Amino acid sequence: MSGKLFFAKDIVRKLSPVAVPPVCTKGLGFGEAFAPHMFEVDSIKEDWGTPQINQFHNLSLPPQCSGLHYGLQCFEGLKAYRDKKNNIRLFRPEMNLRRLQNSMNRLVFPRFDEKEMLDCLKELVRIDADHVPAERGYSLYLRPTAIGTNHNLRVGPADRCKLFIITSPVGPYYPTGFKPVSLMVDDEHRRAWPGGTGSSKIGANYAGPIFHQVECAKKGYSQILWLGPGDVVDEVGAMNFMCIWKNKNGERELITAPLDGTILPGVTRDSILSLVRSWGEIKVNEQRFTIHDLVDALKRGDVEEMFGCGTAAIVSPVNGLNFKGTHYDVPCPLETSVTMRLFNTIQDIQYGDVEHEWSTVI
């Protein structure tokens, strides 16, 4: 598994002959508009070809490729931010590229050099720098993706693969201020399972939940709280889940599921755990807990806050939860919340208002 790598210095550019004006991101939905260029590089067997930055275009794919039949597809999501000095910044991009490498390895795709891939990503962002919006909350969403592009229907490793990056200018997740969500606990269906693929960012993990998310929305709830075997709490929607509560020893604690194979190792998750640990005010506990623990704590009045976390929203505060037909209100202090403090702290770093090693000017 170590063929010919690709290098940023070899990028062949076929750019738009005219400057493409940025779209108006106001009121724009997530991932609806795209910047004018995309990065792409193709592999045959273990060998990567020449990296390219081309105009954004439809992909011409064999209808028989494994990316369209056997779920051989994985992706990443991160953002480029414009700071007050007009610099463009990335937030911990090396974590996303490491996770992409892991997801690609899970799908038996060829390995790439993570530093070179980061340079390719930066080069793409530089070329489309005009499309990184300026206002706080706005950003250029970056979507590295890898798909099997082989020319046969064989169920097995793909002998051809395409790695590409598209980018999409996006508006703030909360255009009118922090908006809490209500959760429907699903104790029947599963997003992931021990021995499955829950810890890789592959398309397969997103296909199953979409049906249940539609059912959840029909019942008036925003997101599903996914459980694992033994009713342990896994994730919320497509985000990691966290709760701040008084634990059984009476300590103020942030609890979240550990990275034991069914949980996506979120970059926002990792950042939050690191920040809260650095504050020294709240104990951080990465440990399995059940929905029953959560409901009991709600009944006792021991829950301070619950939230989802991920790249799109940073944090998503929870104000209610339905388990087996019973609705529980969840404390949601918003303005005075840890959730809000985390949101502001991380945004300050992402937009360079506070200097931090996680944020890199490109």
Add this chain to the structure above:
Amino acid sequence: MSGKLFFAKDIVRKLSPVAVPPVCTKGLGFGEAFAPHMFEVDSIKEDWGTPQINQFHNLSLPPQCSGLHYGLQCFEGLKAYRDKKNNIRLFRPEMNLRRLQNSMNRLVFPRFDEKEMLDCLKELVRIDADHVPAERGYSLYLRPTAIGTNHNLRVGPADRCKLFIITSPVGPYYPTGFKPVSLMVDDEHRRAWPGGTGSSKIGANYAGPIFHQVECAKKGYSQILWLGPGDVVDEVGAMNFMCIWKNKNGERELITAPLDGTILPGVTRDSILSLVRSWGEIKVNEQRFTIHDLVDALKRGDVEEMFGCGTAAIVSPVNGLNFKGTHYDVPCPLETSVTMRLFNTIQDIQYGDVEHEWSTVI
């Protein structure tokens, strides 16, 4: 979920201006060559557009479509056979199209009329009739597929979808006679799980196993025997699994996992159960059994045969099994086996040597 349907009478044909000679299928791998035409129809929201039969071509897909990011893809596999009278036959195609409907429903794709879709499939096979090979064991493999083709990165139901059929001339699965396989029991990883997507024929179910299949092959075994919670036997590779044994009551019994949500409802599986029931010689038991039951029966000498079953191979006899590092020989009588009898009986029906309601001349 009931928009504009499509009808076979409305098919628009853009066919090859010249007759394309059939490929030589001798020695050809599975799904490597394709017949010159393909069927396609696209939906926007709930409405299907005009069905088309075009020349086989690469698909032009938005790089952001959910078919490439969120696993919104499902497929079917069935075959067209040429009988001795030069008729072309399909084997229970309505079962495949019903399962396709179910898989598409699982992915929140629009519904289609199954009878009209069958007529479209037949029309495609008629147009490429010259590409249905003549010899026993040879066939034209048919691959109906549906993918999300939406123009945004939203994690949710696709508002655009493409349903297409490509076809591939294939040689016999056993070119040099019945070839038994050895199984590696995987008690750590999972192909499927209760509450997941194991009973739908969607790409997601194939992505995870590919990594483990590579590891299995490195250890010298052909296929993985997948287990579920409680060590129950699920499937083998991408096939249903069956065992003929003396059960605890001393009865001769064919046992296979029931269709309880983690098992693909195989057309070959259903056909075998129906045939064996009709023989009245062997009890048929669709019930959960564990790998421990299987190993104990092997040790007692109560196992007669084990086999996988599916469209590609019909049946795949097993001659060995590795569980937790111990290798067990599995009785594999081949020429005198039930496996072989089933193989011949089903092939006789598929190739029209024996008239049966499962086989339809088109």
